[in-house]
Amino acid sequence: MKEPSVGTPAISGRAVQFEQFGGPEALSVREVPVPQAGPGQLRVRVTAAGLNPMDWFMTSDAQTAARFGLSLPCGFGTDYAGVVDQVGDGVSDFVPGDRVFGGALSRAVADYVVVDDMGTIVAGGEVHRTPDGVDDRTAATLTIAGRTAAAALAVVTPRAGETVLIGGAAGGVGVFAVQLARLAGARVIGTGSPSSADALRALGAEPVVYGDGLVDRVHALAPAGVNAVMDLHGTDTAQAARELGVPDERITTIAAQLDGITPANGATAPEGALGEIADLAAAGRLRVPIASTFPIEQIRTAVELQAARHVHGKIVIDLQQGRPRDQ
Numbered sequence: 001m002k003e004p005s006v007g008t009p010a011i012s013g014r015a016v017q018f019e020q021f022g023g024p025e026a027l028s029v030r031e032v033p034v035p036q037a038g039p040g041q042l043r044v045r046v047t048a049a050g051l052n053p054m055d056w057f058m059t060s061d062a063q064t065a066a067r068f069g070l071s072l073p074c075g076f077g078t079d080y081a082g083v084v085d086q087v088g089d090g091v092s093d094f095v096p097g098d099r100v101f102g103g104a105l106s107r108a109v110a111d112y113v114v115v116d117d118m119g120t121i122v123a124g125g126e127v128h129r130t131p132d133g134v135d136d137r138t139a140a141t142l143t144i145a146g147r148t149a150a151a152a153l154a155v156v157t158p159r160a161g162e163t164v165l166i167g168g169a170a171g172g173v174g175v176f177a178v179q180l181a182r183l184a185g186a187r188v189i190g191t192g193s194p195s196s197a198d199a200l201r202a203l204g205a206e207p208v209v210y211g212d213g214l215v216d217r218v219h220a221l222a223p224a225g226v227n228a229v230m231d232l233h234g235t236d237t238a239q240a241a242r243e244l245g246v247p248d249e250r251i252t253t254i255a256a257q258l259d260g261i262t263p264a265n266g267a268t269a270p271e272g273a274l275g276e277i278a279d280l281a282a283a284g285r286l287r288v289p290i291a292s293t294f295p296i297e298q299i300r301t302a303v304e305l306q307a308a309r310h311v312h313g314k315i316v317i318d319l320q321q322g323r324p325r326d327q
Contacts, residue, residue, distance in 0.1 A: 010034050016299050021062050024303040027076060029296055032115055035114040036086070038039065042094050042117060042127065043086035048140035049109045049317040050079035051306045052172060059106065069122070071315040077317070078121060081130060091117045099130040099281045100138035108202065108319050109299065117122035123323030128274065131282035141288045141314040142278055147266035148254055149176035150273035151258030153184070155252035155264050156228035160185025165229045167237025170196035170312045173254060174232050176277065178203045179286050189221055191237055199289065215243045287319040289313030295321035
């Protein structure tokens with residue numbers, strides 16, 4: 001097993017854990033032994049962890065957690081970015097010092113995470129090289145939201161010259177979906193609160209307020225009609241899409257299901273989609289608005305803000321803050 005080439009190996013680190021499932025009030029920051037990389041694994045010193053709605057949804061109660069294979073004591077968070085600091089036997093693609101990002105189901109908000117060299121988010125965790133030009137905070141937002149947005153686009157296949165309606169466009173997945181649809185050449189109308197209008201315009205979308213009267217407001221913006229719809233919040237936008245005459249095969253949801261409409265999630269993203277998104281970010285063609293960053297000690301506040309679902313962009317936990325110098 002190869003050890004880091006510099007620094008004094010830490011024997012303990014911080015990790016966010018649940019001792020009982022529940023809301024933000026059940027989260028605690030604990031000192032835990034630093035995990036060791038076994039054969040086919042590598043250890044990452046985490047610098048940033050991005051939050052997603054799925055993080056608090058799947059740990060909200062024991063029954064939901066069991067559906068995702070989680071049991072107590074349980075960690076928290078899935079998206080991470082950082083630096084490889086230990087590799088196990090049989091790992092040849094990574095060396096200590098490599099910048100990486102990826103996903104490790106419900107254990108990413110920690111100073112250290114061990115992932116499989118050839119794993120998946122659910123089974124062992126996954127790892128990818130962080131491209132030059134992408135900072136760690138941005139890299140820590142890409143995996144779940146980027147893949148989910150790519151999966152939604154793969155269902156509705158926006159084309160150049162078409163008009164796409166995106167519900168919840170200012171949220172964590174929305175910021176990716178808007179930009180990917182625009183890169184495909186589509187016109188994008190995005191639903192949000194009045195306070196999100198400027199954020200949506202900055203992404204390239206035309207804002208429209210969600211809620212009662214949405215169909216009329218969208219029709220006023222696009223009298224020729226809407227071609228495809230992605231509902232990234234619930235089902236209200238998908239139901240409006242039907243009223244607007246959009247065929248079911250060009251409507252998708254990510255947070256709820258409707259009969260006859262194909263749902264999307266990160267697991268159904270096209271192969272290679274995450275790498276393409278990372279490359280777009282590196283090239284400056286896709287940007288990720290970071291709404292707020294918090295130190296790990298403020299995890300409850302961060303999750304409360306994220307769970308309110310009114311954030312314009314992504315929330316990131318900065319693991320560099322408060323880390324001892326020898327880590």
